[in-house]
Amino acid sequence: MNPAGIDPTVRSEQTTELQIQNRTLEMNLLQESLARAHMQERLHEAEEQRLGLRVLRADRLRRKAERASMRARKALAVALM
Template sequence: MSADQPTTDFTATPILNRSRDMHLLHEALARAQMEERLREADLQRRAVHVRAAQKMKRRAEMASLRARRALALAVMQ
């Protein structure tokens, strides 16, 4: 090496890049976990909606059956 060439230390840059990459990795992991929780919450909401729809369907079927029975009794009398 000659005296007029500056010495460069390349070891600091990879450490900074690695630190930045690790920080970004943690952010990506947190983002993925948040997205997964949002998906789970959406699935739970949909499941609640489906159960409510099934319950309303059963109630409507029972009401229809009662109405048919009442009509049949009225016609028979």
């Protein structure tokens, strides 16, 4: 027996089991981290898409306002003639 009164083979098995548990935990944490990064990327892509749609909508509204302004100018010009 060793001074601590623990059988060395039991100590070795406990150490091996602990190492396996640590590796399993690390793998789970790695998977969670990967999933989190993937979701962040998806959220970023969705935000970029929303911004692009907002810009398109604003451009369409600007053109529509310009056309309305031209019609109003033409109607005023006709009324003043």
